[in-house]
Amino acid sequence: MERTTHLSPYTSHHQTTTKHHPYSDSGGTETCPDDDKWASKLLRECAQAISDKDSGKINHLLWMLNELSSPYGDCDQKLAYYFLQALFCKATESGQRCYKTLVSVADKSHCFDSARKLILKFQEVSPWTTFGHVASNGAILEAFDGETNLHIIDISNTLCTQWPTLLEALATRTDETPSLKLTVVVTAAMVRSVMKEITQRMEKFARLMGVPFTFNVINGSNKPLGKFTKEELGVQDDEAIAVNCIGALRRVEVEERGDVIRLFRSLNPRVVTIVEEEADFTSSRSDFVKCFDECLRYYTLYFEMLDESFTPTSNERLMLERECSRSIVRVLSCDDKHNIGYGDCERREKGNQWCERLNELFSHVGFSDDVVDDVKALLKRYRTGWSLAIDQTDPNSNSNSGSGILLAWKDEPVVWASSWKP
Amino acid sequence: MIDKLVTEENITSNGFSNTNNLPPASSFPPPIKKKRNLPGTPGMYHTSNSYPEAEVIALSPKTLMATNRFMCEICGKGFQRDQNLQLHRRGHNLPWKLKQRTSKEVRKRVYVCPEKSCVHNHPSRALGDLTGIKKHFCRKHGEKKWKCAKCSKCYAVQSDWKAHSKTCGTREYKCDCGTIFSRRDSFITHRAFCDALAEETARVTAASHFNNVTPSGSVGNINYHFVGPPVLAGPTMAHHFSNSSSIFKPILTNPENHLDPTQQDGLSLWTSSNNNSNGNVNNNELRDLHQLGHQNHPSHSEYQPNWGVFGVKNTSDHDPNVSAPPSLLSTLNNLPQTHASASMSATALLQKAAQMGSTSSATTNHTSFLGSFGVNSSNNYNITTDTVATHVQDENKFCGLYGTSPMMNSYRGSELENDFSSLDEMYPPSKRRHIHVEEHHGGQTRDFLGVGIQPISHPRIRFDHV
Numbered sequence: 001m002e003r004t005t006h007l008s009p010y011t012s013h014h015q016t017t018t019k020h021h022p023y024s025d026s027g028g029t030e031t032c033p034d035d036d037k038w039a040s041k042l043l044r045e046c047a048q049a050i051s052d053k054d055s056g057k058i059n060h061l062l063w064m065l066n067e068l069s070s071p072y073g074d075c076d077q078k079l080a081y082y083f084l085q086a087l088f089c090k091a092t093e094s095g096q097r098c099y100k101t102l103v104s105v106a107d108k109s110h111c112f113d114s115a116r117k118l119i120l121k122f123q124e125v126s127p128w129t130t131f132g133h134v135a136s137n138g139a140i141l142e143a144f145d146g147e148t149n150l151h152i153i154d155i156s157n158t159l160c161t162q163w164p165t166l167l168e169a170l171a172t173r174t175d176e177t178p179s180l181k182l183t184v185v186v187t188a189a190m191v192r193s194v195m196k197e198i199t200q201r202m203e204k205f206a207r208l209m210g211v212p213f214t215f216n217v218i219n220g221s222n223k224p225l226g227k228f229t230k231e232e233l234g235v236q237d238d239e240a241i242a243v244n245c246i247g248a249l250r251r252v253e254v255e256e257r258g259d260v261i262r263l264f265r266s267l268n269p270r271v272v273t274i275v276e277e278e279a280d281f282t283s284s285r286s287d288f289v290k291c292f293d294e295c296l297r298y299y300t301l302y303f304e305m306l307d308e309s310f311t312p313t314s315n316e317r318l319m320l321e322r323e324c325s326r327s328i329v330r331v332l333s334c335d336d337k338h339n340i341g342y343g344d345c346e347r348r349e350k351g352n353q354w355c356e357r358l359n360e361l362f363s364h365v366g367f368s369d370d371v372v373d374d375v376k377a378l379l380k381r382y383r384t385g386w387s388l389a390i391d392q393t394d395p396n397s398n399s400n401s402g403s404g405i406l407l408a409w410k411d412e413p414v415v416w417a418s419s420w421k422p
Numbered sequence: 423m424i425d426k427l428v429t430e431e432n433i434t435s436n437g438f439s440n441t442n443n444l445p446p447a448s449s450f451p452p453p454i455k456k457k458r459n460l461p462g463t464p465g466m467y468h469t470s471n472s473y474p475e476a477e478v479i480a481l482s483p484k485t486l487m488a489t490n491r492f493m494c495e496i497c498g499k500g501f502q503r504d505q506n507l508q509l510h511r512r513g514h515n516l517p518w519k520l521k522q523r524t525s526k527e528v529r530k531r532v533y534v535c536p537e538k539s540c541v542h543n544h545p546s547r548a549l550g551d552l553t554g555i556k557k558h559f560c561r562k563h564g565e566k567k568w569k570c571a572k573c574s575k576c577y578a579v580q581s582d583w584k585a586h587s588k589t590c591g592t593r594e595y596k597c598d599c600g601t602i603f604s605r606r607d608s609f610i611t612h613r614a615f616c617d618a619l620a621e622e623t624a625r626v627t628a629a630s631h632f633n634n635v636t637p638s639g640s641v642g643n644i645n646y647h648f649v650g651p652p653v654l655a656g657p658t659m660a661h662h663f664s665n666s667s668s669i670f671k672p673i674l675t676n677p678e679n680h681l682d683p684t685q686q687d688g689l690s691l692w693t694s695s696n697n698n699s700n701g702n703v704n705n706n707e708l709r710d711l712h713q714l715g716h717q718n719h720p721s722h723s724e725y726q727p728n729w730g731v732f733g734v735k736n737t738s739d740h741d742p743n744v745s746a747p748p749s750l751l752s753t754l755n756n757l758p759q760t761h762a763s764a765s766m767s768a769t770a771l772l773q774k775a776a777q778m779g780s781t782s783s784a785t786t787n788h789t790s791f792l793g794s795f796g797v798n799s800s801n802n803y804n805i806t807t808d809t810v811a812t813h814v815q816d817e818n819k820f821c822g823l824y825g826t827s828p829m830m831n832s833y834r835g836s837e838l839e840n841d842f843s844s845l846d847e848m849y850p851p852s853k854r855r856h857i858h859v860e861e862h863h864g865g866q867t868r869d870f871l872g873v874g875i876q877p878i879s880h881p882r883i884r885f886d887h888v
Contacts, residue, residue, distance in 0.1 A: 116615050124608055164614035165607050205614040377573055381605050413711070 033305025038068070039076035040296055047292040050091050058091050072323065073375030075303050082325040083296065086332040089293060090288070095333030102326045103189065107337055110190045112197040114319075119159050120196035120317040122318050125247045125309040127382050131407040132246050132417045133162040134378050138371030139419035143271035145179070151181040151239035153267065155225070157188040160198050162207055164368035171209040183234050187220040187251055187343025217389075221343045225252050230267055241269040247276060250348045254282055257357060265361040265422060272362060272420040278406060278413045279348040288332075299324055305409050308385065344385045345418035351416035355403045364403050372405065385410050476530040478545045483536045486559055491552075537563045557581075573606075 046061035062084065069080030082358055089095040098367050144150050150170075156162070163182065171177055182202070185191045195217045206213030226250075235241060243264050252260050264272050271373035284290035302324065310317035326344045355364065367375075372388070379386045389406040404418030485491065490500020492507035496514050501507040516641050532548035542558060550557045557579050565574035572590045573593040575585035595609035596602050598618035603609035774836035 120608075120612060122617065123611065130607070159610050161615070164611045167614075168610050200616050375568065377571065378607070380572065 006133060024134065026382060028351065034066055037076065038298065039065075039080040039083075042068075042087075042290075043080065043296060044293065046084075046087050047289050050087060051288045052206055062091065063087060065114065071314065071318070075307055077301070078321060079296070079300060079303055082299075082321065082328055083332075085325060086328045088105045089329055089333035090417070095329055095335070099329050099334055100328060102322075102329060106322065106326065107190055110193065112194040115159060115190065115194050115406050118316050118319055119161055121314075122309075123161060124380070126305065127379055127386055128305070128415060129161070129246075130378060131375060131415055132373050133158070133165070135371055135405060135417040136244055136246065136273035136275060136419070137162065137166045137169065138374055139273050139365070139367055140166065140232070140244065140272055141173070142371070143242060143419075143421070147240035147270075148176065148178040149181075149239045151183065151232055151235065152242045152244055153183050153185065153235070153269075154244045155185045155187075155220070155248040156244065157186065158246055159191060159194065160184065160202055162244070163202060164181070167209045167211050167213070170211050172174055177211055179214075180206070181214040181216070181234070181239065183216045183218060185218045185220040185225070185228070185233070185248075187225070187248065189221065191217060191223070192217075196338070205346065224256050224259065225343065226256045226263050228263060233251060233267070233367055234269050241267050243267060243269045243272040248343075249274060249354065250276055251343045251345050252278045253345050254285070255348055258360075261357055261361055263313055267275075268422060270421065272358075273417070274354060275350050275417045276351070276354060276359070278350050278416045280350045280353065281347045282291075282349045282353065285347070292332060295328060299328060301409060301412055303413060305385075305414070309383065351404050351406065351413075351418065354416070355418070358418075358420055362422055365419045365421050367405055367417075367419060375405065379407075389410065475533040476548070476550070478534060478548055479531050480534045481536060483559065483563075486533075486536060487555055535559055535563075 042061060042065055046058065046065065049057040049061060063361075064082050065087070066085040068077065069084050071081045072078075073081075084096070086095075089098045119129070122128065140152065148162075154160070155163070160182075167180070170180060184195070186195055199217060201213050201217050203213060206215075218228075218233065220228075245264075249257060249260065263398045277298070280294055281291055284294060303321065306317050306320055328345060330346045358364075376388055379388060387408045389408050404416050406413040407415040407417070427637070449687040488500075490502060492501040492504050494501070494507060494514075495508055496511070496516075501510060510630040515611050529657065530550065531552075532545070532546045533552055534545055535542035535555060535558060537543060537559065542549060542555070549558065561582065566578045568585065569575070570577075570587055570590050572587070575586060575590075577586065591604065593603050593606075594604055595606060596618055597613055598611065599616050601612065601616075693773065700709055702849060723862035
C-alpha cells in the first residue's frame with residue numbers, strides 16, 4: 001500500500017533516527033521554528049557534560065535551561081523544562097525519588113473523570129492511540145472469525161477505550177454474536193485506580209450491545225508480567241484467545257521481555273497484536289548521551305504533535321505532557337536496577353527490535369487489506385500530518401508482508417502496530 | 423432504492439469478497455420472504471406473473487456483464503442498449519424491410535440470475551429489467567470493487583458506491599449527553615464511557631433499528647446509513663438494553679434522598695405494580711420499560727424522574743441523578759453476584775413491602791438484587807406469575823443475558839402511556855424529588871425485593887447534591 005513518501009512537503013530526509021527536525025520547511029511550524037531550536041542544543045550539551053562529568057559546565061547549563069524553560073511556553077520551552085528535570089535528576093542522582101514524587105502527585109489528582117476525559121480528548125484530536133486500536137481490533141476480529149467463545153487478554157493502559165468499537169463490531173457483524181471474555185492486566189497505578197469504574201462501564205456497554213460479556217481485571221504490578229500463569233489469566237481450553245498488547249511491552253523490564261513473549265506463546269492464542277511507540281531507549285541503555293538523543297528526538301516529535309493537535313490552552317495536553325515528564329525521568333535518570341515497580345520501565349524499542357524478539361516464537365501476520373483501509377480511513381478523519389507506512393524492514397516484499405504498519409507524523413514513524421500468530 | 427439496498431446488502435455482507443462464488447446459502451432470504459417491489463418499478467418482482475408469456479432469458483454471467491450486448495449485424499459494432507443499436511442501424515441505410523426489427527412482436531423478456539443458488543435463478547422469480555438483473559447479480563454475487571474512501575465500505579455496483587459516498591460522513595451522531603460527533607468510532611467510544619449511558623432514552627425505533635442493522639462482513643464497516651432518523655444516538659439496541667439496565671438505577675438510587683434512596687418505595691413500587699402485572703404484552707419491550715417506569719408514576723410521582731429517565735433522556739450530565747448510578751453500580755458490580763437470597767412469591771413480597779418501615783440503606787441489597795439480575799439469574803424472581811419475556815423479539819440477546827426477565831415484562835401499566843410521549847416533562851426538576859423525600863421520611867435503601875435487609879455502608883457512593 002502506501003510507502004513512506006518522499007514527495008511530501010514534510011520531509012526532505014531519509015534518516016529518521018537522529019533527526020529532531022523532522023521537517024525542514026519551517027514555514028509550516030508556528031510554534032517551533034527551525035532556527036530557534038535552542039532547547040535541543042542546550043539539552044544535548046548538558047547531557048554530554050553530564051556524561052563527561054564536567055560539573056562546571058553542568059551547573060552552567062542547568063542554570064541556563066532553568067532560566068529559559070517553562071512548562072507553559074512553546075515547544076522548546078516545554079522540552080527544555082521536562083528534560084531539564086531529568087538531567088537534573090541524573091546529575092544529582094535523585095531520579096528515583098523524583099520519579100516517585102511525580103507519580104504520587106499525579107495519582108492524587110487523578111480520577112476516573114479526568115482520566116476518561118483525557119484519553120477521549122486525546123483520541124479525538126490525534127490518532128496516536130486509535131491507530132493501534134483500529135489495527136488491532138481488525139486483526140482480532142479477523143482471527144476470531146467464526147469463533148463463538150472469545151477471550152481477549154488485554155495488556156494495556158488505555159482504559160479500555162479500544163473495546164467499545166470491537167464490541168459494536170461483534171454485535172453487528174454477524175447474526176450469531178459470540179460471547180466475549182475480556183481480561184485486562186493493568187500495570188500503571190493510575191489506571192488501576194479507575195478500573196472499577198471502567199469495569200462498570202464496559203459491562204454496561206456490552207449489555208447495550210447485546211454481547212455476552214465477562215470482564216476481569218488483573219493487577220499487573222505485583223509481579224513481573226512474565227510470571228503470570230495461564231490459570232491466573234483465566235485462560236480456558238475451549239476459548240479462542242487473543243492477546244492484545246498496547247504500549248505494554250515497553251513497560252516490562254528489558255531482561256524479562258523474553259519471558260513475557262513466552263507467556264503469550266503458552267496461551268496458544270489465535271492472534272497477538274502488539275502496538276508500541278517507535279523509539280529505541282533500550283539498545284542505548286548504557287550510553288547516556290545516545291539514549292538522551294533518542295529520547296529527545298522522540299519526545300520532540302510527541303510534543304510537537306501534541307502542540308499541533310490540541311488547542312493552545314488545552315488542559316489535556318498539559319496533562320499528557322506531564323505524563324511524559326515521568327517517563328523521561330524514568331528512562332534517563334532512574335537506574336533500572338532499582339526496580340521502582342513492575343510495569344514502569346518505559347524503555348521503548350522499535351518495531352524491528354520487537355520483531356526480533358517475537359520472531360522466535362511467533363510468525364508475523366500482515367494486516368489484511370481491509371484493516372489497512374480502515375486505518376487509512378481513520379487517519380483521514382484527523383488533521384493533516386498523519387500518514388501510514390508499511391514497515392520498511394523488508395522493502396522487497398509487497399505491501400503487507402512487512403512486519404507491521406507504522407503511523408507516521410509528518411513522515412516520521414511514531415507508532416508501530418503488528419499482528420502475530422504462533 | 424435504499425430499501426432494496428438494505429436487503430441486498432444484508433445478504434451480500436457475508437460474501438463481500440466473493441467473486442462470483444456462491445455466498446453461503448444461509449445468507450439468502452428464504453423464498454417465503456415477501457416480495458417487494460422496487461420503488462418506481464411496480465410489479466418487477468412479479469414480472470413472471472404479470473407476463474405469463476414472457477420469454478425467460480438466462481444469460482451467462484459473462485454475457486450479462488458484457489457491455490456490448492446488442493450487436494449490429496452489419497458491422498458488428500456492440501452497444502449497451504438496444505436503442506443505441508437501433509440508432510446506429512439507421513446509419514447503415516438499410517432497405518426498408520431490413521429496417522424493421524424481427525417481425526414477431528417483441529416479447530416481454532424476463533431475466534433470471536445466472537447464479538444457480540440464487541432465488542432469482544428460478545423463472546418464477548425472474549426480473550423484467552435487464553439493468554435490474556445486472557445490478558442484482560453484481561450486488562449479490564459480484565466482487566465488491568468499489569470502496570468508500572471514508573469508511574471502507576465496499577460495493578459491487580458503482581452507482582451504489584456513488585450514492586453512499588455522497589452521504590458518508592455527513593451523518594451526525596448525537597449522544598444523550600448532548601455531544602455531537604461526526605465520527606462514528608469516536609461516538610461509540612464516547613458512548614461507552616459517557617455518564618449519560620446510565621440513563622438511556624428509549625426510542626421507539628430502537629428495536630426496529632436493530633432489526634435493520636446491516637451485518638457487515640468487515641471491520642468497522644457498519645453503516646448506519648440505513649437507519650432512519652439521524653437523531654438516533656448510536657446503536658439503538660443500546661437504548662433498548664440500557665433501558666432495562668436503567669431499571670436498576672431508580673431502585674438503587676435516588677440521589678436527592680442522599681443515601682437513602684427510598685428503597686422501600688422502590689420496592690413497593692415494584693410490588694404494587696406486581697398486581698398489575700398482567701398488562702398487555704407489548705411487542706415493543708421498550709414500551710414495556712417505559713410503562714414499567716410509568717407504572718410507578720401514579721403512586722410515587724417523585725420517582726417519575728428516575729423511571730422516566732429511561733423513558734426519555736433529555737437531561738444532560740449536569741443532572742444530579744446522573745452521577746449517582748455509576749458509583750452505585752460500580753459497587754454493585756464489585757460484589758459477587760449472589761442470587762437474591764429468597765425467591766419470594768408475589769404475595770410474600772407484597773406483605774413484606776407493607777411491613778417495611780424505615781430500614782437501612784441497602785447497597786448490598788442492591789447488589790444482591792442486582793446480582794441476581796446481573797447475569798442469567800433472574801429466576802429468583804417469582805414476582806410475576808404470568809409473563810416471561812415472551813414478547814421479546816430479537817431482544818433475544820437481551821434475554822440471553824438476563825434469562826427470563828420477568829421484571830421487565832411484568833410491569834406493564836397502561837396508566838402512563840400518554841406520558842410516554844411527554845417524557846421530557848416527566849423528568850422533573852429536582853424539587854419534585856425533594857417532595858418525595860419528605861413524604862417518605864427518607865426511608866433507607868433496602869433490598870429491592872425486601873430480602874436480606876442489612877445495614878450497609880458504602881463509602882463509595884457519591885450523590886451529587888441537588
